[in-house]
Amino acid sequence: MYSPEISRRQFIAATAAVASGIALSPLTAGAARAARKTAADQVALGRTGLKLSRLGVGCGSHSGNVQRALGHDGFNRLIRYAYDQGLTYLDTAQSYQTHEWIRQAIQGLPREKFFIQTKMGGNPEKPLEVLDRFRQELGTDYIDSVLTHCTVTPDWDNERRRVMDALEEAKGKKIIGVHGVSCHSLPALELSARLDWVDVNLVRLNPQGAHLDTPALTWNATSNASHVLPVIEQIRIMRQNGHGVIGMKLIGDGDFTEAADRRTAIRFAMQSGLTDAVVIGFKSTEEIDEAVKTINAALAVLT
Known part of the structure; x- marks a missing residue:
C-alpha cells in the first residue's frame, strides 16, 4: 500500500535518477520528442x-x-462520455466482471474505433473455449489484445504455456490482435521484458512507488519509491525489444486522493517516454476531464 512517509523520503532521489538516467537517454528522449499532443x-x-x-x-x-x-x-x-472525448481504449478482464457491461455500453458505436483489451486469469484447461466466451460476453468477433493476467512467478511462461500457445493460435486466426501479460512481481516482470512472445506489457508504474512490482512473489506486496527504478529498468528492456508498454496503477490504485499526487504521476508517465499508453479507472466524467487536462498539459511542454 502507498506510504506517504516512505515515498516523500525517496521520491526526490528516484525522480532525479529518472531525469538523469532515463529521460535523457537516446531511447526515451526520442520517444518524448515524438509524443503527440493529447x-x-x-x-x-x-x-x-x-x-x-x-x-x-x-x-x-x-x-x-x-x-x-x-x-x-x-x-x-x-463510457460514452469517454468516447466523445476520443478515449477509445477500454481495459477489462475476466475477473472484473465487466465484459457484458462493455458490450452494452458500446452498442451502436463503431466497433472498429475501439481498442479492447481483456485478461485471462490462471491456467484454464481449455483457453480457446474461454476466449470464445469472452468474445460472446463482449459481443465482438475479435478482441484487440488479450493478456495472461497477474503473473508473479519467475517462470510463469512454463506455468502458463497452455494459455500462451492458445493465444498464439488465436492471434494466427485473427481472433485476437495481440497477446501479452500483466505482471505483479519484479521477477515476473523481468521475464516478461525478455520474452519474444510478449507483444504487450501492462506495467504498474508511478513515481511515488504505490502498488508497484517488488521482488516478493505476491500480487499485493507493499511497495514504495525504492521500487520505481527496478521497474523502469525492465521497461527500458521492453522498449528495446519492441514490446508495447501500457502503464497502469498510474494514480496508485486510487490512493492518490490529492490532486498534486495525481498530477505528479501523470506528468512522470507522459514526459518520461516510458509508456505508449496509460490506463486509469474512472468513476465520473469529472475524473476523466481532470486526467485529460493533466495529460494534455504534460504533453504540451514536449512540443
Missing part, C-alpha cells in the same frame, strides 16, 4: 502495428466493483 491521440503500441488512444478507460477498479457500482446507466454514460 490524451486522445491514437498512438502506436510497440511493434504490434496496432494503435490505441493514449489514455485508456479502466473498467476494473478494485476488481470492477467501482465501475459496477455505477449501475448500467451510469457506466454507459461514463
Whole structure:
C-alpha cells in the first residue's frame, strides 16, 4: 500500500535518477520528442502495428466493483462520455466482471474505433473455449489484445504455456490482435521484458512507488519509491525489444486522493517516454476531464 512517509523520503532521489538516467537517454528522449499532443491521440503500441488512444478507460477498479457500482446507466454514460472525448481504449478482464457491461455500453458505436483489451486469469484447461466466451460476453468477433493476467512467478511462461500457445493460435486466426501479460512481481516482470512472445506489457508504474512490482512473489506486496527504478529498468528492456508498454496503477490504485499526487504521476508517465499508453479507472466524467487536462498539459511542454 502507498506510504506517504516512505515515498516523500525517496521520491526526490528516484525522480532525479529518472531525469538523469532515463529521460535523457537516446531511447526515451526520442520517444518524448515524438509524443503527440493529447490524451486522445491514437498512438502506436510497440511493434504490434496496432494503435490505441493514449489514455485508456479502466473498467476494473478494485476488481470492477467501482465501475459496477455505477449501475448500467451510469457506466454507459461514463463510457460514452469517454468516447466523445476520443478515449477509445477500454481495459477489462475476466475477473472484473465487466465484459457484458462493455458490450452494452458500446452498442451502436463503431466497433472498429475501439481498442479492447481483456485478461485471462490462471491456467484454464481449455483457453480457446474461454476466449470464445469472452468474445460472446463482449459481443465482438475479435478482441484487440488479450493478456495472461497477474503473473508473479519467475517462470510463469512454463506455468502458463497452455494459455500462451492458445493465444498464439488465436492471434494466427485473427481472433485476437495481440497477446501479452500483466505482471505483479519484479521477477515476473523481468521475464516478461525478455520474452519474444510478449507483444504487450501492462506495467504498474508511478513515481511515488504505490502498488508497484517488488521482488516478493505476491500480487499485493507493499511497495514504495525504492521500487520505481527496478521497474523502469525492465521497461527500458521492453522498449528495446519492441514490446508495447501500457502503464497502469498510474494514480496508485486510487490512493492518490490529492490532486498534486495525481498530477505528479501523470506528468512522470507522459514526459518520461516510458509508456505508449496509460490506463486509469474512472468513476465520473469529472475524473476523466481532470486526467485529460493533466495529460494534455504534460504533453504540451514536449512540443
